[in-house]
């Protein structure tokens with residue numbers, strides 16, 4: 694599946710958050726969008742998911758315009774999406790296997806034993822044993838919850854998966870494990886992936902290609918190998934995590 698944004702704009706009152714975002718992700722490709730806090734990464738993702746409507750521009754999914762879709766047409770497009778949210782967003786009252794297969798039951802009558810088997814298969818893909826299937830999310834560590842959330846994101850075999858800050862709240866070692874699982878599963882399933890993050894370790898591990906959002910536009914994009922020699926001073930400052938440079942953050946001090 695190919696996803697392409699063209700001149701996408703979104704403002705909240707006088708505040709222009711997206712100011713003409715143009716970006717594509719090709720079939721089977723893993724694209725990571727980086728950018729500082731408040732640069733509009735989440736707003737961009739919400740526009741793609743149909744949770745916000747852009748003021749202008751086009752978002753095409755395999756040649757179909759998503760902007761303006763409603764009702765069953767929007768639901769059909771979304772059925773091709775998988776998502777891993779920042780907090781994992783598991784349902785506390787449901788056993789892990791119910792969480793993993795949640796999207797598979799929508800409007801269909803599938804036998805519990807069949808769902809449990811699908812859950813166990815997808816849990817194995819993220820390194821979790823079948824005993825985890827019966828537990829409630831609250832009984833799991835943060836790292837295990839992320840694994841379950843990843844199992845859920847892949848269980849419906851979506852055409853494209855969106856990862857929203859997939860390593861938030863994890864220690865660096867667990868973050869590396871999750872990043873490796875994401876990369877391996879995305880490649881194994883041949884799924885298209887779009888990730889938003891400011892975690893450079895994630896970027897280096899899961900990106901084929903990187904795009905940087907700054908002041909409402911994509912100011913640089915290139916293969917992950919080019920990140921350290923981008924020739925772009927904004928990218929350079931971000932990648933190296935320097936307070937000093939062309940990017941001025943509110944509250945960061947300096948001039």
Ligand SMILES: Nc1ncnc2c1ncn2[C@@H]1O[C@H](COP(=O)(O)OP(=O)(O)OP(=O)(O)O)[C@@H](O)[C@H]1O
Pocket residue numbers: 705710728729730731732733734735736737891
């Ligand atoms: N519904 C809304 N109404 C008004 N302003 C909004 C709304 N949603 C987002 N914004 C503003 O848009 C800007 C971009 O927010 P967004 O959450 O997309 O940033 P981000 O790049 O995802 O940041 P972070 O990395 O910190 O999550 C912020 O200034 C935010 O306050």
